[in-house]
Amino acid sequence: MKYKEKKYQPVLVKEEVLLDYRVHQEKLNKNLKGTKKDYGIFFTPEWIIDFMVDLVDTGSIIDKEIYVLEPACGLAQFLIGIKKNKPALSKKAKFFGVEINQDVINYLKSLHIPDDIRIIRDDYLLWQSDLLFNLIIGNPPYGIPSSSEHYTIKVSPPTKAKYKRQYETWYGKYNIYGAFVEKSIRLLKPGGQLIFIIPATFMILDEFKKLRKFLSQNGGTAIIYMGPDVFKPEADVSSVVINFLKSAKFAKRLELLEYANGKVKTVKIATDWQGEVVKFETKYTKNIEDMCSYSLGEIYEIRISPRTSEIKNNPCVLVNISVNGKEYLPILNGRNLASNMIIYEPLTGYWIKKTEINKLRNFFSIPHIVVGLGFRKNGNVAAAKEEKCYPWMGDVYHLLRRNNLFGFSFDMSDSDVVEYLNSDYVKKYVKDMYREITYHLSITQLKNLPLPNKKEWGKIKEKWSL
Ligand SMILES: C[S@@+](CC[C@H](N)C(=O)[O-])C[C@H]1O[C@@H](n2cnc3c(N)ncnc32)[C@H](O)[C@@H]1O
Numbered sequence: 001m002k003y004k005e006k007k008y009q010p011v012l013v014k015e016e017v018l019l020d021y022r023v024h025q026e027k028l029n030k031n032l033k034g035t036k037k038d039y040g041i042f043f044t045p046e047w048i049i050d051f052m053v054d055l056v057d058t059g060s061i062i063d064k065e066i067y068v069l070e071p072a073c074g075l076a077q078f079l080i081g082i083k084k085n086k087p088a089l090s091k092k093a094k095f096f097g098v099e100i101n102q103d104v105i106n107y108l109k110s111l112h113i114p115d116d117i118r119i120i121r122d123d124y125l126l127w128q129s130d131l132l133f134n135l136i137i138g139n140p141p142y143g144i145p146s147s148s149e150h151y152t153i154k155v156s157p158p159t160k161a162k163y164k165r166q167y168e169t170w171y172g173k174y175n176i177y178g179a180f181v182e183k184s185i186r187l188l189k190p191g192g193q194l195i196f197i198i199p200a201t202f203m204i205l206d207e208f209k210k211l212r213k214f215l216s217q218n219g220g221t222a223i224i225y226m227g228p229d230v231f232k233p234e235a236d237v238s239s240v241v242i243n244f245l246k247s248a249k250f251a252k253r254l255e256l257l258e259y260a261n262g263k264v265k266t267v268k269i270a271t272d273w274q275g276e277v278v279k280f281e282t283k284y285t286k287n288i289e290d291m292c293s294y295s296l297g298e299i300y301e302i303r304i305s306p307r308t309s310e311i312k313n314n315p316c317v318l319v320n321i322s323v324n325g326k327e328y329l330p331i332l333n334g335r336n337l338a339s340n341m342i343i344y345e346p347l348t349g350y351w352i353k354k355t356e357i358n359k360l361r362n363f364f365s366i367p368h369i370v371v372g373l374g375f376r377k378n379g380n381v382a383a384a385k386e387e388k389c390y391p392w393m394g395d396v397y398h399l400l401r402r403n404n405l406f407g408f409s410f411d412m413s414d415s416d417v418v419e420y421l422n423s424d425y426v427k428k429y430v431k432d433m434y435r436e437i438t439y440h441l442s443i444t445q446l447k448n449l450p451l452p453n454k455k456e457w458g459k460i461k462e463k464w465s466l
Contacts (some may be wrong), residue, residue, distance in 0.1 A: 073097030220250030297447030
């Protein structure tokens with residue numbers, strides 16, 4: 001199959017001069033100010049480009065016709081990086097970049113990059129390629145696609161519906177980078193290599209369970225955890241470099257590695273990965289799991305507070321009015337919650353009539369445990385007993401004790417559980433297991449948190465004096 005020039009109206013960029021990335025990134029960033037976020041435009045630091053280009057396995061590419069693709073190419077930095085650092089491969093390869101944003105392409109056109117790099121203007125997720133590629137490399141956009149102002153990647157409802165139809169890994173509030181990974185794997189030749197820098201969230205969040213399975217079924221996956229600093233201060237996101245080999249022989253192979261101080265070290269290797277959550281187990285986390293007979297989700301039903309958008313649209317909710325304190329209660333959020341303490345003050349500005357709280361969530365009227373989520377900021381899982389039964393909103397979980405078989409044999413009181421959740425033991429468990437992958441615990445992580453009975457809790461404190 002041959003590349004069809006007319007269909008994609010490629011922009012051919014002339015003259016053989018390499019870019020000085022930093023200058024151009026800054027200039028383009030200034031030019032794009034208003035729309036930068038809508039397209040998820042964050043340029044990759046040059047050292048990361050070099051790091052990723054180093055991972056290209058030139059030895060395994062034996063085809064006569066070699067095709068290299070950078071999706072969401074921006075300034076085509078990866079393609080240029082390959083031309084610079086992999087001259088033998090570059091001599092034989094044909095280079096393609098796909099970019100949706102005309103301003104970015106115009107800027108790129110004004111630069112002097114090698115004219116054998118073809119830039120195609122299209123939405124990568126809807127682009128129909130006639131070629132398969134030996135190597136796909138880059139930094140796709142990140143964000144939840146939506147036309148709503150709450151989300152970063154601006155996509156119209158019909159386009160989003162097309163994405164949903166096309167991508168089998170699409171699930172829940174899917175992040176656009178997941179679809180970029182799926183599309184790229186589909187566009188690889190057998191034996192082809194995909195190298196992307198993406199957020200680390202796909203390792204653990206439920207929205208990516210289909211993507212993890214897709215990866216495990218289609219080849220070998222190496223995940224190099226880079227931590228939260230790569231894109232700072234522009235973006236605060238924990239990232240990984242994923243190095244994927246499309247090959248039936250390597251299906252289910254997973255390597256978890258970690259980058260620190262210029263070195264990469266192996267954390268673990270599995271050959272039977274079926275898309276399970278990818279965690280950093282340590283001796284400590286394994287021991288805590290062995291010592292606990294329960295998980296939090298077995299003893300408690302876990303519910304989340306209504307989101308701000310729901311509160312804003314609820315006709316029973318009033319905003320910043322002078323209310324009769326006897327009839328109304330302030331709606332609380334994460335800022336009202338500290339370790340073992342609830343600050344019953346009107347911090348959100350939202351109020352609701354006492355008699356209407358049940359309309360928001362009926363469990364608000366039952367005494368239960370509330371858990372705040374901001375663990376990455378302070379490393380804490382802040383929990384407290386909610387006995388006054390106030391209404392809540394935002395990122396706060398509610399733990400409602402189940403009446404089940406596990407519950408009967410479980411002898412910790414709610415106060416004991418609150419003490420355990422606020423302890424350094426849980427803090428260390430969460431940090432060891434999930435590093436800084438997300439800002440806060442997901443509901444699944446919370447459900448899976450090991451929970452000891454009284455005797456086990458005593459033994460944990462004896463064994464690990466934190
Ligand atoms: C995270 S930036 C990466 C830019 C560049 N690859 C780099 O590493 O510096 C993502 C780029 O993808 C482009 N983009 C966003 N959505 C796209 C889509 N659906 N198809 C193609 N390009 C897209 C943006 O305009 C932006 O240039």
